[in-house]
Amino acid sequence: MTQLTHRxxxxxxxxxxxxxxxxxxxxxxxxxxxxxxxxxxxxxxxxRLEEAGCQIVRVACPHMEDAEAIPExxxxxxxxLVVDIHFDYKLALKAIEGGADKIRINPxxxxxxxxxxxxxxxxxxxxxPIRIGVNAGSLEKRIIxxxxxxxxxxxxxxxxxxxxxxxxxxxxDIIVSMKASDVNLAIExxxxxxxxxxxxxxxxxxxxxTLFSGTIKSSAGLGAxxxxxxxxxxxxxxxxxxVEEIKVARxxxxxxxxxxxxxxxxxxxxxxxxxxxxxxxxxxxxxxxRDIKAPIKVSVLGCxxxxxxxxxxxxxxxxxxxxxxxxxxKGKTIRKVPEETMVEELKKEIDALVVExxxx
Ligand code: SF4
Numbered sequence: 001m002t003q004l005t006h007r008x009x010x011x012x013x014x015x016x017x018x019x020x021x022x023x024x025x026x027x028x029x030x031x032x033x034x035x036x037x038x039x040x041x042x043x044x045x046x047x048r049l050e051e052a053g054c055q056i057v058r059v060a061c062p063h064m065e066d067a068e069a070i071p072e073x074x075x076x077x078x079x080x081l082v083v084d085i086h087f088d089y090k091l092a093l094k095a096i097e098g099g100a101d102k103i104r105i106n107p108x109x110x111x112x113x114x115x116x117x118x119x120x121x122x123x124x125x126x127x128x129p130i131r132i133g134v135n136a137g138s139l140e141k142r143i144i145x146x147x148x149x150x151x152x153x154x155x156x157x158x159x160x161x162x163x164x165x166x167x168x169x170x171x172x173d174i175i176v177s178m179k180a181s182d183v184n185l186a187i188e189x190x191x192x193x194x195x196x197x198x199x200x201x202x203x204x205x206x207x208x209x210t211l212f213s214g215t216i217k218s219s220a221g222l223g224a225x226x227x228x229x230x231x232x233x234x235x236x237x238x239x240x241x242x243v244e245e246i247k248v249a250r251x252x253x254x255x256x257x258x259x260x261x262x263x264x265x266x267x268x269x270x271x272x273x274x275x276x277x278x279x280x281x282x283x284x285x286x287x288x289x290r291d292i293k294a295p296i297k298v299s300v301l302g303c304x305x306x307x308x309x310x311x312x313x314x315x316x317x318x319x320x321x322x323x324x325x326x327x328x329x330k331g332k333t334i335r336k337v338p339e340e341t342m343v344e345e346l347k348k349e350i351d352a353l354v355v356e357x358x359x360x
Contacts, residue, residue, distance in 0.1 A: 037066045
């Protein structure tokens with residue numbers, strides 16, 4: 001069942017200037033909370049998401065006034081825009097006409113064939129993809145009747161049904177999500193989807209929860225999938241500021257070595273040997289390196305007993321030593337610094353490493 005190479009072996013689908021699928025990249029997405037027709041609020045939210053590292057943004061489009069706002073939003077943002085539509089083909093047509101870079105709509109829910117054709121033809125004309133969003137909580141009645149309750153097989157059957165509608169119209173720029181709030185169900189559904197078709201997969205655990213619990217739930221589910229080589233784009237869904245979704249997504253990609261140009265922090269779990277205020281230092285350094293675009297590992301350790309040796313693979317690090325800190329590179333101490341200035345010294349060393357990487 002495991003498809004270790006699915007990520008690379010999917011079709012490639014263009015979303016604006018980005019390519020989803022057919023490579024090892026996992027593109028980070030989020031969704032705005034503002035009312036889409038409130039252009040000022042939506043643009044401000046998207047610009048904050050861009051700043052945090054969001055690569056594609058999705059907006060809800062429940063009404064025509066939302067679809068009508070798309071051209072103005074597009075003008076003022078810098079990342080591809082996905083418009084999320086349920087059922088109404090007129091909204092889809094308006095969004096496509098307005099410059100959407102991708103739409104999320106399930107063709108099987110649009111209704112009459114002429115309506116589906118109209119949407120597919122408009123998407124073809126503009127060269128934009130369609131994401132099919134299968135959701136365990138809203139499977140077709142006949143599928144629920146067949147399986148009794150939402151199952152991974154039922155979700156794949158639903159995905160294949162929507163895919164077939166598009167393929168019959170010779171449309172193949174398809175991305176598929178198989179979301180469920182039950183982590184095990186989502187994992188099984190994505191695995192089965194990867195075995196059933198080669199369209200890129202958009203990963204997500206839906207309604208995963210608040211910042212704390214949702215981060216854990218999403219990381220568990222998406223982590224399992226990413227580790228199996230599944231997923232070409234993802235959204236961490238949290239009941240929180242969407243900027244938090246981006247932060248979690250970036251960290252998760254770092255864990256699996258899928259954020260090639262990112263800095264990572266190693267910090268000790270603390271114990272009775274601690275010699276410095278490690279927790280606040282670790283938080284400060286974590287914040288400092290969050291947006292650094294260089295593959296460096298930074299280590300922050302509470303003491304020098306096992307300190308530098310415990311983080312040999314760190315490019316740069318600090319270990320507490322009775323009111324002072326030892327700065328070390330690759331496990332070797334380079335100098336002692338007073339506690340009051342050690343974070344500043346560490347930041348300077350980090351900056352120097354970043355410059356070294358940029359010059360390489
Ligand atoms: Fe304890 Fe020192 Fe290891 Fe941190 S680095 S866990 S303080 S022994």
